[in-house]
Structures are given as C-alpha cells and as structure tokens.
Amino acid sequence: MKVALKIYRFNPETDKEPHYDTFKIEANLNDRILDCLNKIRWEQDSSLAYRMSCAHGICGSDAVSINGTPALACQKLVKDYDYTQELLIEPLKYFPIIKDLTVDIEPFFQRIKVINPNFQLHAPVNPAEKERLQSIEERSKIDDAVKCILCGCCVAACPVILEQEPKFIGPAAILRAQKYIFDSRRNDSKERMQIIEKPYGIWSCKSYYMCTIVCPKKIKVTEEILKTKKKIIAELHPKTV
Numbered sequence: 484m485k486v487a488l489k490i491y492r493f494n495p496e497t498d499k500e501p502h503y504d505t506f507k508i509e510a511n512l513n514d515r516i517l518d519c520l521n522k523i524r525w526e527q528d529s530s531l532a533y534r535m536s537c538a539h540g541i542c543g544s545d546a547v548s549i550n551g552t553p554a555l556a557c558q559k560l561v562k563d564y565d566y567t568q569e570l571l572i573e574p575l576k577y578f579p580i581i582k583d584l585t586v587d588i589e590p591f592f593q594r595i596k597v598i599n600p601n602f603q604l605h606a607p608v609n610p611a612e613k614e615r616l617q618s619i620e621e622r623s624k625i626d627d628a629v630k631c632i633l634c635g636c637c638v639a640a641c642p643v644i645l646e647q648e649p650k651f652i653g654p655a656a657i658l659r660a661q662k663y664i665f666d667s668r669r670n671d672s673k674e675r676m677q678i679i680e681k682p683y684g685i686w687s688c689k690s691y692y693m694c695t696i697v698c699p700k701k702i703k704v705t706e707e708i709l710k711t712k713k714k715i716i717a718e719l720h721p722k723t724v
C-alpha cells in the first residue's frame with residue numbers, strides 16, 4: 484500500500500525558511516516509521532537528515548514528532564496512525580534544528596547536568612557483604628527512573644517548557660534526580676533535593692502528565708515527580724505539612 488509522509492525540511496546552511504516535502508512510499512502496516520524514513524532516504528532523497536542508531540527503542544536517538552506528538556520512530560508503526568492521511572514528521576519541538584529532523588540535543592543534557600548526575604556512592608559498604616546490596620523493595624523505588632533512555636520526548640512535550648518557563652529543568656532531569664534521591668545506596672539525597680528545589684526546578688512542574696503520555700519507555704514520570712515533591716516536603720520542610 485502507498486503511504487505519504489510529509490516531512491519537515493530545513494538546512495540552515497542553504498535554506499532561508501523551513502519547508503515540507505511529501506514523499507509517497509510503498510509500506511506495510513507493520514513497518515516502523517523509521518523504516519519509512521530509511522526507505523525515503525535510501526530510495527528517494529539521500530539528503531534527508533535524521534538520527535538513528537539501535538533501531539530497537541534503546542538508544543533514544545530517533546525521537547521525532549509524529550503527527551504532533553514526540554515518539555521514537557523505531558517504536559511506532561504505520562498502523563499506529565491514520566495512514567490513509569499524510570503522516571506529519573517533524574523535529575522535536577523546543578530544540579534547535581541542525582538539519583531536517585536532526586536537532587541539537589545539548590539543551591537537554593545541560594538540564595541533566597544541573598542535578599549533578601555523577602554517580603557517586605556514599606553509603607558505607609557492609610564489610611560482611613563486600614558490596615552495596617539492595618532489597619527488591621529498595622530497588623523498586625527507582626525501577627521506573629532507571630528505564631529512562633534520555634530520548635528527550637518528555638522535554639519536547641512539556642507545556643511548562645514550551646509555553647511557560649523555558650528554563651524549567653524538565654521531567655527527565657527531575658526523574659534522574661529522583662533515581663539518586665530514592666537510591667538506598669546513597670546518602671546525598673538531601674543535597675540533591677536542595678538542588679532540584681532551586682528556581683526552575685521541581686516546583687515549576689504543574690503535573691500536566693504530557694511527559695507520562697509520550698514516554699516511550701512507559702515511565703510514570705509525573706507520578707515519580709509527585710513522589711519526589713512529597714519527599715522534599717516531608718524531609719526539607721516538615722513544618723509546612
């Protein structure tokens with residue numbers, strides 16, 4: 484069957500304005516959107532720029548906007564959309580465009596750096612165990628956060644970042660902080676809670692749930708942020724409760 488993809492095009496080196504090109508390809512219902520992009524690039528326009536690496540939902544590099552919603556091109560299938568209409572493929576919102584669907588993801592990693600992500604173990608090792616062990620219950624507190632693949636979909640969907648406070652550190656950075664704050668092997672959770680309390684930090688989150696809706700790893704991002712807010716109030720501001 485024929486499927487049409489309307490794709491955002493912009494080469495800052497040669498174009499004054501962005502434009503859209505529509506490509507018609509032969510595709511199957513179970514083809515991934517990434518397969519469609521590859522087909523276009525390999526058979527029709529080798530200048531089309533987009534990122535991909537693992538092609539299996541692990542590296543997070545092929546996040547794009549599909550019909551207005553951030554998603555991994557390698558995870559979404561043609562049959563996930565109304566393929567009788569043109570599929571609109573655009574770069575992730577908010578990020579500077581490098582070329583076509585390729586964006587500069589650096590503003591995303593700058594946000595992660597804000598929460599001091601360097602993994603340092605502080606909790607003393609039990610000499611009898613020789614390593615820092617976690618119970619299943621302790622590990623379950625960070626089960627969701629460790630699934631994050633840093634694709635940037637949550638930031639590109641966050642109404643606070645897009646429409647209200649562009650400096651907000653965003654869902655992924657808070658989720659990364661949550662991973663450290665709730666990790667039983669660490670003893671620096673207070674310091675990290677203080678970091679994400681700073682302006683444009685966790686209290687800028689208005690719980691729109693868009694991060695949860697678009698997360699390709701199905702992480703309950705908003706729930707984790709709410710749990711972190713509760714912990715901050717209980718441990719840093721107990722008198723306000």
Ligand code: FES
Nearest residue numbers: 538540542543557
């Ligand atoms: S190419 Fe790695 S997540 Fe899609």
